[in-house]
Amino acid sequence: MKIFARFILYTIFRWKIIGSFPKYLKKYVIIVAPHTHWQDFPLGVFIKFAEDLPANYAGKASLFKPPFGFIFKWLGGTPIDRSTSSNTVEAIVNIFNAKENFILSLSPEGTRRKTTAWKTGFYYIAKGANVPIVMVSFDFKNKEVKVAKPYYITDNMENDFNFFYKFFEGIQGKIPGNF
Numbered sequence: 001m002k003i004f005a006r007f008i009l010y011t012i013f014r015w016k017i018i019g020s021f022p023k024y025l026k027k028y029v030i031i032v033a034p035h036t037h038w039q040d041f042p043l044g045v046f047i048k049f050a051e052d053l054p055a056n057y058a059g060k061a062s063l064f065k066p067p068f069g070f071i072f073k074w075l076g077g078t079p080i081d082r083s084t085s086s087n088t089v090e091a092i093v094n095i096f097n098a099k100e101n102f103i104l105s106l107s108p109e110g111t112r113r114k115t116t117a118w119k120t121g122f123y124y125i126a127k128g129a130n131v132p133i134v135m136v137s138f139d140f141k142n143k144e145v146k147v148a149k150p151y152y153i154t155d156n157m158e159n160d161f162n163f164f165y166k167f168f169e170g171i172q173g174k175i176p177g178n179f
Contacts, residue, residue, distance in 0.1 A: 005049035015043070019147035021053050022134065026101045028150055029126045030055060031164070032136045033118075035107035036173030040138055044105065045075055047145060055105040058092065089124045096129035105136075108164070123160065126153055135164060141172035 009015050022028065032044060048055050056076040063072050064079040072079075078095075080088055096102050104125065108118040126133050132150035139146065148167055153160050 001049045002052055005046045009043075009046040009050045013046075013143070015046075015143045015145060017047070017051070017145045017147060019149070021051055021147055022150050025132065025150060027096055027099075027129065027131045028103055028134050029122055029129075029131060030103060030105040030134045030136055031108045031122050032105060032138060033108055033168050034138065034171060034173035035109050036175040039174050040107075043138060043145075048076070048105075053103065054101065055103045057105045058088070089121050089128065092121075092125050093128035096125070096131060118161070118164075120157075123153065123157065133164075135167045137168055137171040138173060139171045140174045146171075 032040070044055075044057075047053065054076075056078065058078050058080045059072060061079040063069065064077065069079075092104065096104075106122055108122050122133065132152045134150050135146075135148040137144075137146045146167075151160075151163065
């Protein structure tokens with residue numbers, strides 16, 4: 001699968017990866033932005049296999065229903081019921097604490113539509129699980145996936161978010177107006 005994914009991603013689609021995923025870390029949260037189009041998901045899947053990255057993700061529960069739900073689970077997904085007021089952050093922190101190895105990939109925007117502010121769940125998951133955040137950008141204009149070094153959050157959420165936003169400045173998603 002790795003060879004196939006690398007061929008598709010690098011040779012046919014001509015994407016480049018700038019930076020590298022921290023293979024020495026067993027646990028971390030990946031935030032991927034901008035999330036502006038459905039094509040972000042298959043791009044992420046190709047990266048997961050091409051880079052041999054054991055990443056997981058949480059997705060809306062409707063994706064995991066038959067007849068194709070098993071595919072999303074096979075790709076590392078966990079269904080999240082967003083219609084209830086369950087404590088998703090706490091549930092994911094518990095998963096981090098229960099596993100020896102766990103990498104969670106998610107979009108801080110929480111949607112493909114344009115938002116004025118990111119959701120904060122990823123931040124509280126990283127804080128609660130005491131794991132770093134690795135920022136990853138999908139720059140469709142330049143066909144580059146940029147991977148940042150792990151960032152350990154501080155006690156200053158505003159400064160942390162400013163750091164995150166700065167990393168993603170100038171990045172163009174598939175639909176530029178949605179970021």
